[in-house]
Amino acid sequence: MKHLTTLYDLDRADIVEILETSAELKQKFLAGERPALLQGRMLAQLFDKPSLRTRVSFEAAMIQLGGGVTFFSSKEAGLQGRESLADVARVLGSYSDVIVMRTFSQSLIEDFARLCRCPVINGLSDDFHPCQALADVLTLREVFGDLKKKRLVYVGDGNNVAASLAIIAAQLKLSMTVCTPKDYALSDEFLVDLKKRIPSADIATSNDPKQAVANADVIYTDVWASMGQEAEADKRQQVFAPYQVNAELLAAAPRHCRFMHCLPARRGIEVTDDVMDSPHSIVFQQAENRMHLAKGLMVWLLQPKTA
Ligand code: CP
Numbered sequence: 001m002k003h004l005t006t007l008y009d010l011d012r013a014d015i016v017e018i019l020e021t022s023a024e025l026k027q028k029f030l031a032g033e034r035p036a037l038l039q040g041r042m043l044a045q046l047f048d049k050p051s052l053r054t055r056v057s058f059e060a061a062m063i064q065l066g067g068g069v070t071f072f073s074s075k076e077a078g079l080q081g082r083e084s085l086a087d088v089a090r091v092l093g094s095y096s097d098v099i100v101m102r103t104f105s106q107s108l109i110e111d112f113a114r115l116c117r118c119p120v121i122n123g124l125s126d127d128f129h130p131c132q133a134l135a136d137v138l139t140l141r142e143v144f145g146d147l148k149k150k151r152l153v154y155v156g157d158g159n160n161v162a163a164s165l166a167i168i169a170a171q172l173k174l175s176m177t178v179c180t181p182k183d184y185a186l187s188d189e190f191l192v193d194l195k196k197r198i199p200s201a202d203i204a205t206s207n208d209p210k211q212a213v214a215n216a217d218v219i220y221t222d223v224w225a226s227m228g229q230e231a232e233a234d235k236r237q238q239v240f241a242p243y244q245v246n247a248e249l250l251a252a253a254p255r256h257c258r259f260m261h262c263l264p265a266r267r268g269i270e271v272t273d274d275v276m277d278s279p280h281s282i283v284f285q286q287a288e289n290r291m292h293l294a295k296g297l298m299v300w301l302l303q304p305k306t307a
């Protein structure tokens, strides 16, 4: 039984296979083909946080592959006191072929996966966002081809998106700089674990955005206050102000540098319109690729090597 609770569930070969299947299914989609590879399969989505891209890209992916979908929150499923996690996982796993979960606690997703008899995909937790990172490297391969020797410079909060990008960068031999305010870096515990698991990981840390982007092939940012941190938003806005990705910061990067954001973006806060809408920006290509990646991932989980 395969799950995707963190990117450590995949090795490099798995990632390449998922990316290639996704790219192939994207080409087919663009040519008007929607192969019914998952006909009769059922996707259940259990979300405790809002979503546009993740929810709809997985739904569209499953429907276009010939399957069906349902969506609900933990509260509706009865996970908040009505019955135990183990009982919900056992019952839901018996109806579904694949489950996408978006919630706060990473350990809840991992516990659910252990108890469930179908694959469970992490659709974002407080700690990780693996599907986003996979779609991002699908996009980077479209833009750059080979990712070796490319440098991804993440500027902003050392959050779930930054952590998943750091893991996938190490897995695919992409260099990464994580540039954050001092108290908002990726944790030492995370970085030590990453280096232990992937000793070749080329990951640098910085607190100086202009210096960090000087050799960037890509600048990536995300919101300064993630879902669940709304009460800290005002304080964070002050601390993170020097980390805004704006025309001045982009000008400090090489001319070919691209801009990425997982979205939703708070325009005028962590990124300005002139960067979001500039020719450097590939944010909508990233967003579109969430659907193609969802297809490649579900086909890989449910129908290995037949796409
Ligand atoms: N990037 C992303 O996961 O977007 P949603 O929160 O809209 O799903």
Ligand code: NVA
Residues within 6 Å of the ligand: 124, 159, 160, 161, 222, 223, 225, 226, 227, 262, 263, 264
């Ligand atoms: N870091 C953001 C990502 C949203 C897709 C959050 O967790 O809210």
